[in-house]
Amino acid sequence: MPTGLTVMRTPGVEAGVLLCRFETQGPETAPIRDEHTRIHRDAFRVVDFYAPDFDAAVQHAREAGFPMATSEASYQLAEGSFREAHHAGDDGVVVALLSGPADFFVDFAEVRDRVVSEPVSISLPLSDAAPTIGWYAEVFGWEVVYTYDFADTSFSELMQVEHELRVRSSTIGPSRQQTYVNIVDYGLAADQGGSLLGQAVAPRRGLLGLVVLTDDLDDVIGRAGGSAGPAETVELAPFGRCRMSVLVPPCATPHLVIERRGEL
Incomplete structure (x- = not known):
């Protein structure tokens, strides 16, 4: 268990x-991703934020000590032109700034009047997406709320790969208006990217898993069956005394489900 x-x-x-803070130190606490595993499948990879003014957001991050560490990507989707830049942070955590047509992001970001929005998505490249997509539908009632497909040299350069990537994505969530999981296929051949299946295990550092809020933890645990751990009760601000459980979907990345209740 984490100490904080x-x-x-x-x-x-x-x-x-x-x-999550863990006091344990040693090989088992190494980051899930590093320069050798940055495009591997089967673990969360990038947290995405919408930047209404892309250039201002990039400059703001740079002045705060978090420069964009790779080249900028500019690519075309059906809805218009998009720009993307990444910051490679500590523990292998990559943060992406996204920008595009303002009317498009009305659906995907609640906060659109600040330097950046709330987290709009977290990317999850998978070797086999179907079992996890089915698990999300069964356990959380999530559906595919958006799909996209593109290939662009600038994105391949952003990802620091020599060959051009073909990006196909199914975004999964309760709706377009809430943070979603971006299940993505970079078009890599089996020998062009390994798998991190089962390696997103505490106390490894990095994007360990996903937190999901619910109004009925027992219902979620019941639908999750054997993929759910026992319910635990903890004090967690700002939720107060609450119940939570760790669920592990087919992609083997932990999902911490917290019940929205102020007291028991």
């Missing part, structure tokens, strides 16, 4: 980040 949990919520919305 810190919730960082985006003001005005539920979306945010849960930081």
Whole structure:
């Protein structure tokens, strides 16, 4: 179990980040991703934020000490032109700034009047997407809310690969208006990217898993069956005394489900 949990919520919305601190040190605490595994499948890879003014957001990040570490990508989707830049942070965590048509992001970002939005998505490249997509539908009631498909040299350069990637994505979530999981296929052959299946295990560092909020933990555990761990009760600000359980879907990345209840 972690020795500390810190919730960082985006003001005005539920979306945010849960930081886990572990006191254990040693080989088992190495980052899930590093320069050798940055495009491997079967573990979360990038947290995406919408930047209404892309250039201003990139400059703001640079001045705050978090420069975009790779080249910028510019690519075309059916809805228009998009720009993307990445910051490669500590523990193998990559943050992406995204920008595009403002009317498009009305659906995908609640916060659109600040330097960046709340986290709009977290990318999950998978070797076999179908079992996890089915699990999300069965356990959380999530569906595919958006799909896209493109190939662009600038994106391949952003990802620091020599060959051009063909990006296909199914975005999974409760709706377009809430943070979603971006299940992505980079078009890599089997010998062009390995798998991190089963390696997103505490106390490994990095994008360990996903937090999901629910109003009925017992219902979620019941639908998850054998993929759900036991319910635990903890004190966690800002939720107060709450119940939670760790679920492990077919992609083997942990999902911490927290029940929205102030007291038991």
